[in-house]
Amino acid sequence: MTVAPKISFVSLGCPKALVDSERILTHLRAEGYELARKHDGADVVIVNTCGFLDSAKAESLQAIGDAMAENGRVIVTGCMGAQPEEIRDKYPNLLAVTGPQAYESVVAAVHEAVPPAHDPFLDLVPPQGVKLTPRHYAYLKISEGCNNRCSFCIIPSLRGDLVSRPAGDVLREAEKLVKAGVKELLVISQDTSAYGVDLRYAPSPWRDREVRARFADLAAALGEFGVWVRLHYVYPYPHVDEVIPLMAEGKVLPYLDMPLQHASPSVLRRMRRPANQEKMLERIRAWRGVCPDLAIRSTFIVGFPGETEAEFEELLAWLTEAKLERVGAFPYEPVRGAAANDVAAQVPEEVKAERYRRFMETQAAISLRLQKAKVGKRLPVLIDAAGPTVATGRTKYDAPEIDGSVHVAFRRPVRVGDIVTVKIERADAYDLHGVAV
Numbered sequence: 001m002t003v004a005p006k007i008s009f010v011s012l013g014c015p016k017a018l019v020d021s022e023r024i025l026t027h028l029r030a031e032g033y034e035l036a037r038k039h040d041g042a043d044v045v046i047v048n049t050c051g052f053l054d055s056a057k058a059e060s061l062q063a064i065g066d067a068m069a070e071n072g073r074v075i076v077t078g079c080m081g082a083q084p085e086e087i088r089d090k091y092p093n094l095l096a097v098t099g100p101q102a103y104e105s106v107v108a109a110v111h112e113a114v115p116p117a118h119d120p121f122l123d124l125v126p127p128q129g130v131k132l133t134p135r136h137y138a139y140l141k142i143s144e145g146c147n148n149r150c151s152f153c154i155i156p157s158l159r160g161d162l163v164s165r166p167a168g169d170v171l172r173e174a175e176k177l178v179k180a181g182v183k184e185l186l187v188i189s190q191d192t193s194a195y196g197v198d199l200r201y202a203p204s205p206w207r208d209r210e211v212r213a214r215f216a217d218l219a220a221a222l223g224e225f226g227v228w229v230r231l232h233y234v235y236p237y238p239h240v241d242e243v244i245p246l247m248a249e250g251k252v253l254p255y256l257d258m259p260l261q262h263a264s265p266s267v268l269r270r271m272r273r274p275a276n277q278e279k280m281l282e283r284i285r286a287w288r289g290v291c292p293d294l295a296i297r298s299t300f301i302v303g304f305p306g307e308t309e310a311e312f313e314e315l316l317a318w319l320t321e322a323k324l325e326r327v328g329a330f331p332y333e334p335v336r337g338a339a340a341n342d343v344a345a346q347v348p349e350e351v352k353a354e355r356y357r358r359f360m361e362t363q364a365a366i367s368l369r370l371q372k373a374k375v376g377k378r379l380p381v382l383i384d385a386a387g388p389t390v391a392t393g394r395t396k397y398d399a400p401e402i403d404g405s406v407h408v409a410f411r412r413p414v415r416v417g418d419i420v421t422v423k424i425e426r427a428d429a430y431d432l433h434g435v436a437v
Ligand code: SF4
Pocket: 146, 147, 148, 149, 150, 153, 154, 155, 156, 190, 191, 274
């Protein structure tokens, strides 16, 4: 039997980059390549980079440096690949540098570096593709690129305008994943609520009917698989109101990942954020009226250029009023090439750090109160990891990797991917603790 060529793979960045990595690996596995555990001894190393923030770039360059030192035969792809000069300046001996979404060029570069072994037994790949996430949950990418031009973001210049997948395609991929044992589908894109705008919401065949490429229609169709469906990167366009009843009916998880970034109208204008966020508090109240256990996760930027103390206090007051379940914050970091760098003066680093601290303290108190309200409840928990007596899982209100966990004591054995009912006994600001019942 021919020895299969081995590839070592590093995937950096966001869940969207992870989906790209899965696609590249699925393709290469189908051609008979194997995955190596270490750079050392692999025939080639692929580094899928993230170039969003300067700190992410530094991490990417570090990963490339490690791969060069440990192996020396390295192909770079991903967001940072859109600016090859910067990488080539530092590492002139790379085999190839390709941009984001350039699957074919990565695969061609691998072929050139180490041709595929032709062995029909190796050409087998599981029908659902190669997943880098555990088998019980999977990211489902519904579109690529973005039509917005937020002033702090360079993603549109890296990934281009919105290109949505037809609804039928997305549903077929979801069906394969569910058949392969996936219990939770995480819908991702750059701007999930804009899904289908580029296709003019065109319907496409799915089973014995047609489904329109519309956010609410797709969410409803995904809800029919009977697994957890979680919506990420949803901006508050008016039609988001249509998915809230699906959440109340239990078709889609009562969870919205909605990066709002700020609450002061003047800062939002400088950020050039999509969708009208000015009436957000009223809308959140209305959504909670329809779906009382809705959990909203959001991220915010503190110290955006020109942010005054009054604007920051507006944000804190909004946060106190909105009582969001899960919140992340980032002190503003200038991204090279982003319009935001020139909209107003930079906020001094010490002011950013102080606002960040105040923001996190305000939210920690809110989170703790909301978490404690769960004590005594019986909640379904999807098990992510199981030891001999304690398992770790998540409620419907927590996404993998970004939100909290539930630590579950149990008597009857539980397995990864099981959904068990857990009586919550204790809560801290982030995690819950309970017993399987
Ligand atoms: S919505 Fe804004 S922040 Fe998100 S990818 Fe598009 S331009 Fe960037």
